[in-house]
Every structure is written in C-alpha cells, then in structure tokens.
Amino acid sequence: MMTPLTELQRDALQELMNISMGQAANALARLIDAKISLSIPKIVVVDASEFQQMFQSERYWFTRQSFLGSVKGEVLTLLARAGTETIGGLLDYPLPLDARSNEELLLELANILAGACLHGFSSQLGLPAKLSMPTMFSARQRDSDSFNWASTLLLEVEFQLEGTAFDSRIVICLAGPSVGVLLQQLNALLES
Amino acid sequence: MSIPVTIADDSLLSRKTVRKALPPDWDISLTEASNGHEALAAVAAGKAEVLFLDLTMPELDGFGVLRELHEHHAKTIVIVISADIQPEAQKIVDSLGAFRFLPKPLQADQLRQTLAELGLL
Numbered sequence: 001m002m003t004p005l006t007e008l009q010r011d012a013l014q015e016l017m018n019i020s021m022g023q024a025a026n027a028l029a030r031l032i033d034a035k036i037s038l039s040i041p042k043i044v045v046v047d048a049s050e051f052q053q054m055f056q057s058e059r060y061w062f063t064r065q066s067f068l069g070s071v072k073g074e075v076l077t078l079l080a081r082a083g084t085e086t087i088g089g090l091l092d093y094p095l096p097l098d099a100r101s102n103e104e105l106l107l108e109l110a111n112i113l114a115g116a117c118l119h120g121f122s123s124q125l126g127l128p129a130k131l132s133m134p135t136m137f138s139a140r141q142r143d144s145d146s147f148n149w150a151s152t153l154l155l156e157v158e159f160q161l162e163g164t165a166f167d168s169r170i171v172i173c174l175a176g177p178s179v180g181v182l183l184q185q186l187n188a189l190l191e192s
Numbered sequence: 193m194s195i196p197v198t199i200a201d202d203s204l205l206s207r208k209t210v211r212k213a214l215p216p217d218w219d220i221s222l223t224e225a226s227n228g229h230e231a232l233a234a235v236a237a238g239k240a241e242v243l244f245l246d247l248t249m250p251e252l253d254g255f256g257v258l259r260e261l262h263e264h265h266a267k268t269i270v271i272v273i274s275a276d277i278q279p280e281a282q283k284i285v286d287s288l289g290a291f292r293f294l295p296k297p298l299q300a301d302q303l304r305q306t307l308a309e310l311g312l313l
Binding site for chain 1: 202203204205206248250274275276277278279280281295296297
C-alpha cells in the first residue's frame with residue numbers, strides 16, 4: 001500500500017508535470033504548426049481495477065514504453081482514434097492512412113509526447129531515465145499480469161489539439177521502489 | 193517606498209520558485225494569488241505594480257487576466273512565467289501587452305535581467 005502524498009508533494013509533482021507537458025506540447029506544436037491546449041495535470045494513486053478501466057475505452061489507441069535509470073516504470077500513451085487523420089495530414093502522411101502508416105504515426109506521436117514529458121520530469125528532478133521505443137498494444141490482447149502497476153502513482157497529463165477531435169493522455173507509471181526515490185527528490189526540492 | 197508586487201500561480205512550488213528568484217535586496221511588498229480572480233483583486237487593491245503571472249490556472253487563467261487588464265488599460269507591468277511555451281501562447285501574451293514571457297522552469301538570472309531592463313532594480 002502506498003503512502004498518500006502530502007499536499008505539498010502533490011502540488012510539486014503537479015507543477016513539474018505541468019512544465020514537462022508544456023515542453024511536450026511545444027515539441028508537437030512546432031512540428032505540426034498547431035496550438036495544443038494543456039489541462040492541469042492529475043496526480044493519482046489508483047488501484048488495479050481503476051487502472052485497467054483506463055484501457056477499456058474504445059476511444060483510444062494505446063502505446064506503451066518502459067524507462068530505466070534512476071527511476072523505473074512505464075509510460076502509457078492514449079491517442080484518440082478520432083483526429084489521427086488530421087494529424088497525419090499535418091505531418092504529410094498520405095491520406096487516408098493505411099494500417100501501417102497509422103501505426104507509424106501513432107508511435108511517432110507517442111514518442112514525441114511521452115519522450116518530452118518524461119525528459120522534462122526526470123531532468124527537473126535530477127533523475128535520469130532512458131525511454132525505450134514505444135510499441136502498440138491492445139487492451140483485449142493484453143494478458144492481465146503484463147502490468148505490475150497494481151497500486152501505484154500515476155502522473156497523467158492531457159493534450160487537446162485545438163480545432164480537432166484529437167486528444168492524448170500520457171500516463172507515467174512508477175514501479176514501487178521508484179516512488180520512494182521520487183519522493184526523496186521531491187522532498188529535497190521542497191526543502192531547498 | 194517599497195514596490196507592490198504580486199505573484200499569481202496556483203502552484204505553491206512555483207510561487208516559491210519565483211520568490212526565491214527575486215533579488216534579496218529588492219524593496220517590495222509581496223502579495224500571492226492562486227488564481228486569476230485573486231490576481232485581478234490584487235491589481236484592483238493596488239498591490240500589483242508588477243505582476244508575475246502564470247497562464248495555466250483554475251477559475252480564471254492567465255490569458256483571462258491579461259485580457260481584463262488589457263481592456264481596462266491597467267498600468268500593471270505583467271511578466272508572464274509559464275509552462276505553456278508554444279509559439280501561439282507567446283504570441284497571444286505579447287498581443288495582450290505583457291512585458292515579457294519567461295518560460296518555466298524559471299531561471300533566476302533571466303528574471304533579474306528582466307527586472308533590470310524595467311529599471312526596477
């Protein structure tokens with residue numbers, strides 16, 4: 001069972017995520033020359049069933065990529081099915097997207113958004129971590145124990161591409177021992 | 193006489209970061225606001241000759257504050273400190289009369305340089 005975050009820790013994590021998502025949105029906005037709205041990040045501790053519910057939605061494609069380093073975990077990216085054509089067009093993909101270019105596009109988007117998010121987050125905390133390449137996964141095919149994020153810390157940010165139906169959510173899941181490492185750095189930051 | 197300065201940001205950490213970046217010998221009276229309404233209230237009460245303004249805030253965001261100040265030709269000097277660093281956000285901020293756009297994470301020397309340019313130090 002995880003210790004709940006203090007108000008100060010939650011605030012600090014939220015602000016760090018806010019800065020990270022700003023960098024991620026900027027990376028994408030410059031690439032496709034569009035404006036991305038940012039929401040206030042959510043920091044939540046969820047249990048296994050809540051976590052699994054996230055992947056029941058038909059609204060999204062899902063990608064996952066793991067990271068290793070001073071903290072370990074996984075970044076999940078949810079990409080709206082609606083609107084991928086629009087982004088594909090902005091990135092000069094031939095339309096309509098076939099299955100292969102659709103997957104290529106999704107992996108590219110996931111990598112830009114999740115990469116900038118994780119980088120912003122880990123560099124501000126001085127916790128370097130290396131992110132692997134994303135892979136697609138389907139909630140249906142997924143076997144139930146491929147995730148070990150039974151009860152852990154989720155850092156979630158949401159991007160909305162203005163004027164389109166596209167939105168994306170990035171979820172950073174931290175492995176149990178890494179939560180402690182994170183909180184230690186966070187406390188050091190708060191006490192400085 | 194000390195200069196009335198307000199820091200408007202919903203994050204405690206972020207307000208602290210700005211506070212710590214201010215020159216220690218700068219003679220100010222400091223007010224803190226955690227959303228746009230509080231920021232406007234501070235301006236109305238004469239507590240914000242200089243306003244450090246975040247963009248992403250609950251209730252009323254930083255863009256809303258800028259619009260309001262712009263419409264009322266407020267004399268407040270606004271320095272936006274934001275995590276939303278997209279070119280479009282910077283453009284809007286400029287068009288609404290903010291003096292400067294500083295990206296988060298805030299660099300203390302950038303902030304001091306901005307204050308020096310304003311002749312406030």
